[in-house]
Amino acid sequence: MAEFIHDHIQPYFNYWVYVIIMMIGLWALIAKNNLIKKLIGLSIFQTAIILFYVSMGVKDGATIPILGHHGSSPPASEHRLFEDLDEEEPKKAHGKPVDHHAADDEHGEDHTHGHAGHHKTNPDLIANPLPHVLMLTAIVVGVATLGVALAISQMIFKEFGSLEEDEILEEIKASASDG
Amino acid sequence: MVDQIPAVLVLAPLFGALLIGLIGHRDHRVCFPIALASLSVTFFGAIAAAQHVFTNGPMDYFVGGWEKPLGIGIHLRIDALNALLLIAIATVAVLVTFFSIRRVGEKNTEKTHYFYILFLLLCLGLFGITIAADAFNLFVLIEVSSLTSYGLIAMGSSRSGTYAAFNYVLMGTVGASFYLLGVGYLYLTTGSLNMQDIHTILGSNPEIAQSKAVTIAFIFILVGIWIKMAFFPLYGWLPNAYSYSPSSTACFLAPLMTKISVYVMIRVMISVFGLEWIFVSLGWSHLVVWLAVIAILAGSVLALAQREIKKMLCYLIVAEVGYMVGGAWLADEGLWGMTGALYHILADAAMTLCLFLAAGIFVKRFRAREISDLEGMFRKAPWVMAAFVIGALAMIGVPPTCGFFSKFYLIRGGLDAGHWEYVGALLISSLINAVLFFRIFEIAFFGNKPAEGHDHSHDPHETEELPVASNEAPPVWSGNLPLFATAVIIILLGIYNGPVVALIRTFLEELPIVASSL
Numbered sequence: 102m103a104e105f106i107h108d109h110i111q112p113y114f115n116y117w118v119y120v121i122i123m124m125i126g127l128w129a130l131i132a133k134n135n136l137i138k139k140l141i142g143l144s145i146f147q148t149a150i151i152l153f154y155v156s157m158g159v160k161d162g163a164t165i166p167i168l169g170h171h172g173s174s175p176p177a178s179e180h181r182l183f184e185d186l187d188e189e190e191p192k193k194a195h196g197k198p199v200d201h202h203a204a205d206d207e208h209g210e211d212h213t214h215g216h217a218g219h220h221k222t223n224p225d226l227i228a229n230p231l232p233h234v235l236m237l238t239a240i241v242v243g244v245a246t247l248g249v250a251l252a253i254s255q256m257i258f259k260e261f262g263s264l265e266e267d268e269i270l271e272e273i274k275a276s277a278s279d280g
Numbered sequence: 281m282v283d284q285i286p287a288v289l290v291l292a293p294l295f296g297a298l299l300i301g302l303i304g305h306r307d308h309r310v311c312f313p314i315a316l317a318s319l320s321v322t323f324f325g326a327i328a329a330a331q332h333v334f335t336n337g338p339m340d341y342f343v344g345g346w347e348k349p350l351g352i353g354i355h356l357r358i359d360a361l362n363a364l365l366l367i368a369i370a371t372v373a374v375l376v377t378f379f380s381i382r383r384v385g386e387k388n389t390e391k392t393h394y395f396y397i398l399f400l401l402l403c404l405g406l407f408g409i410t411i412a413a414d415a416f417n418l419f420v421l422i423e424v425s426s427l428t429s430y431g432l433i434a435m436g437s438s439r440s441g442t443y444a445a446f447n448y449v450l451m452g453t454v455g456a457s458f459y460l461l462g463v464g465y466l467y468l469t470t471g472s473l474n475m476q477d478i479h480t481i482l483g484s485n486p487e488i489a490q491s492k493a494v495t496i497a498f499i500f501i502l503v504g505i506w507i508k509m510a511f512f513p514l515y516g517w518l519p520n521a522y523s524y525s526p527s528s529t530a531c532f533l534a535p536l537m538t539k540i541s542v543y544v545m546i547r548v549m550i551s552v553f554g555l556e557w558i559f560v561s562l563g564w565s566h567l568v569v570w571l572a573v574i575a576i577l578a579g580s581v582l583a584l585a586q587r588e589i590k591k592m593l594c595y596l597i598v599a600e601v602g603y604m605v606g607g608a609w610l611a612d613e614g615l616w617g618m619t620g621a622l623y624h625i626l627a628d629a630a631m632t633l634c635l636f637l638a639a640g641i642f643v644k645r646f647r648a649r650e651i652s653d654l655e656g657m658f659r660k661a662p663w664v665m666a667a668f669v670i671g672a673l674a675m676i677g678v679p680p681t682c683g684f685f686s687k688f689y690l691i692r693g694g695l696d697a698g699h700w701e702y703v704g705a706l707l708i709s710s711l712i713n714a715v716l717f718f719r720i721f722e723i724a725f726f727g728n729k730p731a732e733g734h735d736h737s738h739d740p741h742e743t744e745e746l747p748v749a750s751n752e753a754p755p756v757w758s759g760n761l762p763l764f765a766t767a768v769i770i771i772l773l774g775i776y777n778g779p780v781v782a783l784i785r786t787f788l789e790e791l792p793i794v795a796s797s798l
Contacts, residue, residue, distance in 0.1 A: 130450060143453055150461055157468055231352060232467070235416055239460065242423045249427055250449045253434050257446060260439045273440050 115156035123149035136254045136264045140247065147243040154236045158229035166230040285329045286341035286356035289366065289407045292321040297400035304393025311396040312381055318400060319373045322407065326366035333363040334783065340413075352473050357413035360787035361550070361622070364780065365410050365543055368626050371769070372535050372633055373403050375762035379637060380528035395435060399532065402428040409540055415463045415552065416473045418544065419456060422508065425540075426452045429533055433525040441524030444517070451517040455507030462500030466552075469493045475551045482557060489557055498553055498562070502545070509541030511605055512575030515598045522597075523590035527640030530590065535633040538597055539625045542604045546621065549608065550791065559612035569699050572606030575599065576705040580712040587650050589639045592716065593632070596675065599709055600628050606705075607690045610697040615788045617693025620686055622784045623777065627674070627682035630773055634671030634766040638664055641759045651720055655727035663760065665724055667767040672717035674770045677710045682773035689781065 110117055126149055129142025254264060261269045296318025304311045333339060343354035358366070380395070405425025412418045430452070434445035467473055469488050470481040482489045503514075510518040518538075522530050549558055559565055579599025586592040604624050610617025641664050642648040648657070658665050674683030687706060694703040773780070 127454075130454065136446065139450060143450060146454065147457055150457055150464070153461065154464055157464065231473075232464075235352065235473075238416075238420055242420065242427075242456075245427055246423070246449065246453050249430050250446065250453075253430065253442060253446045253449060256434060256442045260442055269443055273443065276439070 115159075116153070119149045119153040119156070122152065134266050136257065136266060139266075140250050140254065143250070144243065144247060147239070147246075151236045151239055151243075154232040154239070158232040160225065160228055163226050163228040166227045282328060282332050283339070283341070285325050285332070286339060286358055286411055287343065288325050289322050289329070289411065290356075290404055292318045292325070293400040293404040293407070297397045297404070300393050300396050300400070304396065308392035311393050312377070315396045315400055316374070316377050319370065319377055319403065322403070323367075323370035323374055326363075326370040329358050330363040330367055333358055333360060352414065352416060354417055355413040355474055356411045358411055360783060361547065362410045362543070364622075364626060364783065365540075366407065368629050369403070369406050369410065369536060369540075372532065372629060375633065375637075375765055376528060376532040378758055379531055379640070379762045381758040391435065395432070395526075395528070398428045398431045398435075399528075402432065402532070406536055406540055409544060413475050413551075414473055415466065415475060415478065419460050419463060422456050422459065422544070425537070426456060426508075429529075429537065432529040432533070433521050435529065436525045438524045440520060444520035444524050448517045448521040451507055451514075455504045455514075457504070458500050458507070459504030462497045462502075462504060465493050465497035465500065469497070475547075478552050479554055483554060490561060494553075495562065498558075501548055505541050505545045505548070506605075509538045509545070509601050509605075510598055511601055512571060512578055512598065515575075515579075515601075518598065519591055519594040522594045523588060527636075527643060531633060531636045531640055534593070534597060534636050535629040538601050539604075539629050542601065542608070542621070542625055545605070546608050546618070549611075555611055555791065565609045565612055566699075568609040569606050569697075569702055572602045572609065573701050573705040575602030575605065576709045580709040583716060584712055587652070589642065589649065589651055589654070589720075590636070592651070593635050593639060596713070596716075597632060600624070600632070603687075603690055603706065603709075604628070606699075606702050607693055610693045610699060610702070613697035614693065615785065616689055616696055618788055619781060619784050620689030620691075620693050622788075623682075623689055623781055624686035626780070627686040627770075627773060630766060630770045631671050631674040631681075631683055634667060634763065634770055635675065637759070637763045637766060638668035638671060641763065644759070651723060654720060654724045657724035664763065667763045669721065670767040670770055672713075672720070674774070676713045676717060680774050681770050682777060683770075685774055685777040685781075 123146055126142045126144070126146030130139055130146060131142075133139050133142060257269065258264055261272050263269060263272075296314050299314050299318075300311050304314075329339065338357060338359035341356040341358075343356070346353035377399075380399070402425055405421050405428060408421035409418060409425060412421055430445055430449050433448060434442055436442075436445075463473070466478055469491060470478050472478050472481060482494065488494065507514045522534050525533070549555060576599050579595050579597075579602060583592045583595035583599065586595060604621045607617040607621030607624065641661070642654065642657070646653070646657070646660065648654050670681065674681035677684045677687040687710065691703050691706055694700070694706065
């Protein structure tokens with residue numbers, strides 16, 4: 102048991118947590134009767150995916166991905182950025198297979214190397230910013246979804262006078278048979 | 281100038297929506313011209329793009345000039361696969377805009393501009409999905425189109441529609457989240473989000489391609505897209521959401537949303553994972569074909585059980601999705617199934633649009649919601665009924681219409697692959713469609729319905745208000761024009777199926793993987 106925890110749970114602790122949280126959300130989404138509770142489940146479900154992405158970009162001992170300017174003017178450094186990346190492209194294509202463990206380091210390298218323009222920066226010391234940036238977008242999408250869903254549930258409450266799924270279904274059935 | 285088309289396709293509806301948002305609340309009459317103008321721009325843009333693509337090859341557009349190797353950029357790509365689809369979306373959008381003049385606004389004019397804003401943003405989302413070449417951008421655009429469609433469905437006047445919209449929000453979000461999760465696994469293994477990049481990395485690194493994480497990624501993405509396209513076991517949200525939404529909304533969503541999701545599936549299969557990986561390494565394509573068979577049969581049988589016209593059409597969509605998924609997954613044994621699926625995306629968009637437009641007109645002008653209400657419709661509205669018949673014949677698969685040819689190619693694909701169950705399901709589904717529609721024809725022509733007094737049978741909440749006595753009500757042509765145009769398109773698409781299929785074939789045969797291994 103201890104061995105199992107050491108081999109399979111400890112190294113992937115983030116991923117275990119995200120799966121468990123996601124299942125909690127999915128369960129609430131399916132099993133709850135109240136529409137607002139369903140929405141809470143939906144939010145938990147989406148948050149779990151955000152956790153998954155965020156833990157992708159994290160490394161031990163790494164810092165935030167902000168680099169100094171080092172005096173070069175912005176247009177010139179942008180130019181460099183493209184050159185460096187072009188050189189790196191073939192390397193990435195032939196990159197060695199990545200297991201979950203090394204994945205973080207590999208990506209960090211891809212994206213931070215180009216930024217530097219000078220080769221003092223050690224990519225292992227910088228977190229991969231891309232998944233975090235993606236999640237900013239995903240959070241916005243999640244907020245928008247939640248907003249729309251809450252607005253619709255308000256409409257439902259106005260029309261049915263209830264947010265309990267079974268009562269709403271009963272009312273729909275009743276109005277269908279009346280008609 | 282031509283280079284900028286991919287951006288224009290997305291920006292024109294966006295600016296239209298913003299403009300309507302700025303001035304639409306003052307005078308709702310400006311909404312329609314603005315919407316029509318911005319969609320016309322995209323329509324001609326789509327045609328120009330298609331012309332360019334078929335003469336000069338694929339177009340790539342990097343927004344802001346941020347090229348591929350960077351972690352994420354906005355990469356838009358138009359190739360032969362989506363050029364035809366762009367024209368289809370733009371055509372449907374323009375036709376539905378005409379249709380919407382008399383549908384929206386009659387009831388409460390203060391909502392008109394909201395409808396057009398959401399409608400244009402939905403167009404933006406659909407164009408974006410079609411041309412996105414980046415897996416994460418695709419997710420965002422799927423959500424853009426989904427969120428706007430939730431709003432559009434909830435705008436309906438019926439109570440059940442609101443509840444259907446809520447269920448659609450839950451299902452749609454879960455689907456998109458599964459897709460996002462799959463993209464996460466892909467990024468974890470390949471370190472890229474660009475579709476072409478992922479394809480190259482998977483193709484050149486067999487160890488990555490064989491890893492379990494990539495298989496899991498594919499399954500997550502596939503299930504996510506299947507929820508969005510209402511593939512059989514996951515179709516629950518569709519019939520209520522579409523049949524209780526306002527007519528214009530249903531006319532736009534029904535022909536496009538599911539079809540676009542099928543396109544996304546084919547795009548992911550071809551451009552991200554590659555057909556070789558799916559059919560050689562994965563090796564469970566037979567299972568999916570069987571699922572498609574069940575979807576076709578279940579959709580047809582459930583359609584047979586419906587009394588409402590729109591509900592029946594919704595279940596037919598579920599069956600049609602089965603056609604396309606099955607056809608696409610026959611690609612391991614010859615390309616006719618895939619060709620048929622791609623052609624069927626266009627054909628099905630046209631015939632679904634035709635049937636839904638006709639159903640919308642029946643509801644609006646004659647308050648005919650159920651099949652039995654259609655009694656004597658050939659006398660009351662001969663031209664509308666004629667167009668409905670053309671759409672129905674296409675659904676059944678009668679020769680000069682496009683429905684016949686798409687079924688022909690799909691069946692050919694099934695025969696080539698030796699999937700007799702798929703061929704059988706297609707034929708049975710055609711028979712059931714024939715029964716369904718000829719029953720409607722009989723009622724509409726002979727009107728041999730026992731007198732039950734159906735006029736009073738409506739639920740007061742479900743019926744929409746009478747269209748008469750409104751001095752704002754536009755002429756009848758706004759309903760009929762798009763309907764007749766669609767009927768003509770169905771026949772033209774059928775007669776000129778040769779060139780269209782030739783374009784699709786050329787694209788499929790040029791795929792490197794197809795040439796080498798299949």
